[in-house]
Amino acid sequence: MSIQAQALEGASTAEMIRQADSSLMYIVTRPNIVFTRGKGSYLWDADGRKYLDFIQGWAVNSLGHSPPALVRAINRQAKALINGSPAFYNEPMIRASRLLTENSCLDRVFFANSGAEANEGAIKLARKVGAIKRNGAYEVITTHNSFHGRTLAMMSASGKAAWAPLFEPKVPGFVKVPFNDLNAMRLAVNSKTCAIMVEPVQGESGVFVARERYMKGLRELCDQEGILLILDEIQTGIGRTGTLFAYEQYGIEPDIMTLGKGLGGGFPVSALLAKEGVSVFEAGDQGGTFCGQPLAMAAMAAVLEEMIRKKIPKRAKSRGNRLRRGLKAMGQEFDFTEIRGKGLLIAVDLPADKAVAAVELALEKGLLINAPRPSTLRFMPALNISNAEIDEMLAILAEVLRKVL
Ligand SMILES: Cc1ncc(COP(=O)(O)O)c(C=O)c1O
Numbered sequence: 001m002s003i004q005a006q007a008l009e010g011a012s013t014a015e016m017i018r019q020a021d022s023s024l025m026y027i028v029t030r031p032n033i034v035f036t037r038g039k040g041s042y043l044w045d046a047d048g049r050k051y052l053d054f055i056q057g058w059a060v061n062s063l064g065h066s067p068p069a070l071v072r073a074i075n076r077q078a079k080a081l082i083n084g085s086p087a088f089y090n091e092p093m094i095r096a097s098r099l100l101t102e103n104s105c106l107d108r109v110f111f112a113n114s115g116a117e118a119n120e121g122a123i124k125l126a127r128k129v130g131a132i133k134r135n136g137a138y139e140v141i142t143t144h145n146s147f148h149g150r151t152l153a154m155m156s157a158s159g160k161a162a163w164a165p166l167f168e169p170k171v172p173g174f175v176k177v178p179f180n181d182l183n184a185m186r187l188a189v190n191s192k193t194c195a196i197m198v199e200p201v202q203g204e205s206g207v208f209v210a211r212e213r214y215m216k217g218l219r220e221l222c223d224q225e226g227i228l229l230i231l232d233e234i235q236t237g238i239g240r241t242g243t244l245f246a247y248e249q250y251g252i253e254p255d256i257m258t259l260g261k262g263l264g265g266g267f268p269v270s271a272l273l274a275k276e277g278v279s280v281f282e283a284g285d286q287g288g289t290f291c292g293q294p295l296a297m298a299a300m301a302a303v304l305e306e307m308i309r310k311k312i313p314k315r316a317k318s319r320g321n322r323l324r325r326g327l328k329a330m331g332q333e334f335d336f337t338e339i340r341g342k343g344l345l346i347a348v349d350l351p352a353d354k355a356v357a358a359v360e361l362a363l364e365k366g367l368l369i370n371a372p373r374p375s376t377l378r379f380m381p382a383l384n385i386s387n388a389e390i391d392e393m394l395a396i397l398a399e400v401l402r403k404v405l
Helices: 004-008 013-023 068-080 091-102 115-133 152-157 182-188 212-225 246-250 294-309 312-334 355-364 387-404
Strands: 035-039 042-045 050-053 108-112 139-143 174-177 193-198 228-232 256-259 270-274 338-342 345-349 370-373 376-379
Touching: 050 387, 068 294, 091 108, 091 270, 091 294, 108 115, 108 294, 115 139, 115 152, 115 193, 115 228, 115 256, 115 270, 174 182, 182 212, 193 212, 212 228, 212 246, 294 312, 312 338, 312 345, 312 387, 355 370, 355 376, 355 387
Parallel strands: 139 174, 139 193, 193 228, 228 256
Antiparallel strands: 035 042, 042 050, 108 270, 256 270, 338 345, 345 376, 370 376
């Protein structure tokens, strides 16, 4: 038995990293930084260094780091009831479910813990509808370069080329076609198809926005063929693109939608939503130990209430416009080949494969940004970011690009 972990208090960053590297399973190379505190758009490391955060836990901390409304809700709920039982109701679960169904076009919700888990539920639900209404149809059509999560089935559903040879054999039943190509989608539908699943903006692959005609066409195709439209709004939902849900901007309604990331404002929680007629799970079909647990539900309810009360999605849209204008102005100096995105999910393409170098130098200068591709930078700040913080980011970015390009 050892209580060595307590000895970390006062340990140097180098010592903490040595201990981390001797016990954590390797999954990624991390910078030599240990974050200890966050507030709004800023993070501080163990040495007291401050960072401007334009990653926000991968588009997760929708209201920034430790927003007061979320901290209050978690504290209050932790004192009252952290975990009841998934087989019983709890009060925040009821509030969270009403908030989601009353503010979206969907009627029913199942709560889960991660985006991948919500998507797994979406596929199970679509297969069940296929079994009942379409002679056992089970195939789901997804798109090239899509990202739906890291469970075995979601790696099979995703269109990430680098994953194709990994963890074989894949889960069968997924067909992939090019994104934004309605004709390819049409040609892929057959009697085995039960659903189409797409992201309104492909975030992980580099921020590629679905065209309006495409989304409307997908809706029509699904209606004509009697199959389901699943929107993976795990990255685009909860205000990120300038409306509470991205589907609102396309004038269509999905049959099934999944949410995660920004939904808990940093607390791990996700949701699978469906129209009434599609909500066909029977007892025993779906569940999970932590599904709908009170602490997560209270966090989610607090985030949703704050989003709606303070009209945060609308603010994300105007802040997004400011960020785009700033990037556009810089684009003349640095020859950006494209700026794309919606709301506060924005990417720029650099004229050379220098995005990783830019991310590294930005970190040295106290700025967190992401490079989803060798020549692409992605920005996903808190949705309540200030104009001054956007201007600060643009100034650091300009310094960085002057060095790396
Ligand atoms: C669109 C989309 N779907 C699913 C996921 C997976 O979510 P999680 O990592 O919470 O399982 C992600 C994560 O980046 C995502 O962007």
